[in-house]
Amino acid sequence: MSLKLRKLSYALGAEVCDIDVAAPMSEVAFGEIYKAFLDHGILLFRDQDITREQHIEFSRRFGELDKHESLPQDRHPDHPELLLVTNEPNADGTPSNSRYTGRQWHSDMSFTPIPSLGSLLKSWTVPEVGGDTLFANMTMAYDTLSGGMKKLIADLHGIQLAGTRKINYAPTGVGRAEEQRKLNPPIAQPVVRVHPETGKKALYLGEKVKRFDGMTEAESLPLIQYLNAHATKPEFVYRQQWRKNDIVVWDNRCTMHQALGDFDETQRRHMERTTVLGTPSGYAVMGG
Ligand SMILES: O=C(O)CCC(=O)C(=O)O
Structure with a gap:
């Protein structure tokens, strides 16, 4: 098989065209997909009208799947x-707990000692317009820093907190954040992470980090905000405009x-994600 790829943006991403991810696929054919995943950071598969079981089965090709014990x-x-x-509201009519999931820059499971290798998100229901997702290339973000900044951040660890959210969103679910934090004590992750497969360095931060280990929030925040703003400049970003039955797989590393x-929040948006387990990274710290 020779993959038909179409680049999605300057910074990252490729669409894999003319493919049915639920069809039988040899190791060699999947190897091509996995290589494209490493090369492009994210892959888009359109028109995947597949079952939940098939979504899970295809995801398993990327590695062992998380059972989401940290987000029950x-x-x-x-x-x-x-x-x-x-x-989509719960059966009893109460609002869904997960309606604001992901509304901040993050890398999946960064707040655990085994952050995710990659995630595969499938769109089941999408609003008429909007409900988009932004993706940033953190290798490019690292590579474009000055030598001085690279030296400054080389040994820093950012403390990743579960259950954080932007203050402009209403709270979801009683005790949701508290439960997430109880299950997931703070983890310090390297700010510069070496990709275990490509060997490339990437920034590893996001908006779940409020301070660096060994430093106060006041000392840390200006640099964290600078690095997040740098990493999410439009030239490093791809914007995914979802259609029903898209699957996007991204490399969380x-x-x-x-x-x-x-989007109009009276319209339905329903997505389901599998999460591929990664390799151990970071260390537990006391307090946030
Ligand atoms: O719903 C989305 O577009 C992204 C959700 C998200 O951030 C996640 O699953 O980690």
Whole structure:
């Protein structure tokens, strides 16, 4: 098989064209997909009208899947491998817990000692317009820093906190953030992360980090905000405009992403994500 790829943006991403991810696929054919995943940071597969089981099965090709023990409130009731990102109300009519999931720059499971290798998000229901997701190339972000800045951040660790959210969103679910934090104590992750497969260095930060280990929030925040702003400049970013039955797989080791609230929230947006386990990274710290 020879993959038909179409670049999605200058910074990152490629669409894999004319493919059915649920069809039988040899190791060699999947090897081509995996190589494209490493080369482009994210891959888009359009028109994948597949079942949940097929979504899970294809995801397993990338590695062992997380059962989402660290985010139990958002799991699919019948498939622990699937995490819901939905604004569909609960059966009792209460708002969904996960309606604001991902509304800040982050890399999945950075707040755990085994951050994710990659995630595969499938769109089941999308609003008429909007509900987009931004992805940033963190290798490019690192490479374009000055030598002085690279030296300054080389040994820093950012403390990643579970359950953080931007203050402009209403709280979701009673005790949701508290539960997430209880299950996931703060983890310090290297600010410069070496990709275990490509060997390339990437920035590893996002908006779940409020301070560096060994420094105060006041000392840390200006640099964290500078680095996040640098990493998310338009030239380092791809904007995914979802259609129903898209699957996007992203490499959490060298990209970060953010779900946007750029849509009419009275319309339904329902996404489901599998999360591929990564390799151990970071260390536990006391307090945030
Ligand atoms: O819903 C989205 O577009 C992204 C959700 C997200 O950030 C995540 O699953 O980590």
